[in-house]
């Protein structure tokens with residue numbers, strides 16, 4: 001069995017219409033751990049980023065960005081994969097009816113069921129170039145470094161054996177052993193996201209497009225819950241589901257419970273990081289620090305206040321909920337699920353359409369898509385040129401879905417309609433996201 005992105009998309013895209021897909025991923029690279037650890041509990045951490053875009057006639061229609069973090073403790077007892085959905089957006093440029101939710105479900109399902117081994121197989125291991133390793137003879141004095149280098153090049157071109165080529169080796173690093181890869185009972189996958197409606201996240205000026213449908217905060221949380229439930233609820237992505245948690249900070253339990261899809265008993269109000277065993281631990285040892293995440297901004301605030309090691313789990317959530325950004329009368333939902341992913345290997349036919357690049361090149365390709373004025377009717381054409389320059393040909397998927405049957409199919413999952421909650425709007429000031437990505441160094445900096 002496999003989870004083919006192409007096949008999954010075909011089933012949800014409108015019948016007979018051709019779409020292109022950019023399924024971009026950065027090669028796995030060693031990184032700082034997203035959760036602060038005691039020095040003794042050394043953790044090896046790796047990061048990869050996914051950027052998936054659906055296009056029609058070269059026009060980007062919707063995109064999803066997700067960060068994947070893999071954490072392996074020194075004793076190799078387990079691998080924790082954290083899939084963090086950082087952004088989802090539409091451009092409003094579609095001229096066909098699309099079910100954005102069902103397309104996003106395909107993207108989520110594909111990422112969460114991808115094998116952890118495949119990330120390591122495509123790992124970006126830095127090279128070490130030792131330029132002096134094979135130079136056994138040097139004539140001095142050289143009048144400059146350029147003079148010395150020129151001399152080496154000239155001697156090499158003459159075939160002089162004392163001037164060998166530089167030695168290139170791969171940087172030695174930690175690599176999990178084979179047994180840990182094959183024993184997927186030792187792998188845990190978390191999917192986490194926080195929901196907050198914005199006019200646009202990835203497509204600049206797209207909110208000016210009449211075709212763009214922007215969900216309100218409350219609708220957005222319902223939308224995510226429905227999509228997460230539909231794709232993760234079936235056993236195609238997760239072999240075993242451990243936790244399903246939802247919370248809306250600054251809302252009471254009754255109100256939060258109304259976002260839980262009816263018929264689902266597994267969802268609980270709370271977060272996936274807290275359990276009975278860690279209630280009295282400092283929150284910094286359990287709450288991940290993620291880009292553009294309100295939890296991360298609060299952790300940074302605790303560093304500044306010199307309370308980072310003092311605030312316990314329960315207190316963390318209580319204090320976070322009274323922070324300004326959660327008191328603005330908006331609904332910010334926190335969704336987290338944890339379980340054992342099915343971890344499909346890549347198909348030989350490459351039907352997941354994946355394009356892998358180092359992070360630097362990945363960023364340049366992503367830039368092609370996010371550096372466009374989407375309210376301009378032709379600016380998006382620059383994307384096609386940029387891809388052509390890089391010799392990237394996007395695969396085509398032809399839809400098979402007949403939209404008239406959609407309503408009947410979706411009747412099975414129903415999220416209760418919600419009356420808007422009555423938190424007062426105190427301040428509509430836009431919160432500028434603070435990007436914090438290394439709480440360890442912040443903690444150290446504060447101490448010194």
Ligand SMILES: CC(C)(COP(=O)(O)OP(=O)(O)OC[C@H]1O[C@@H](n2cnc3c(N)ncnc32)[C@H](O)[C@@H]1OP(=O)(O)O)[C@@H](O)C(=O)NCCC(=O)NCCS
Nearest residue numbers: 088089090098099100101195196197198199200213214215
């Ligand atoms: C979040 C977002 C991607 C969802 O897109 P969408 O087009 O609303 O998603 P869907 O196609 O799944 O439609 C959701 C619902 O809206 C309805 N809808 C879609 N377009 C509509 C339109 N133009 N007019 C009225 N209803 C519309 C759909 O019928 C569906 O209703 P249902 O749940 O009763 O079936 C979109 O609102 C968006 O781009 N928002 C701005 C960025 C953002 O806030 N991102 C969230 C990041 S956390």
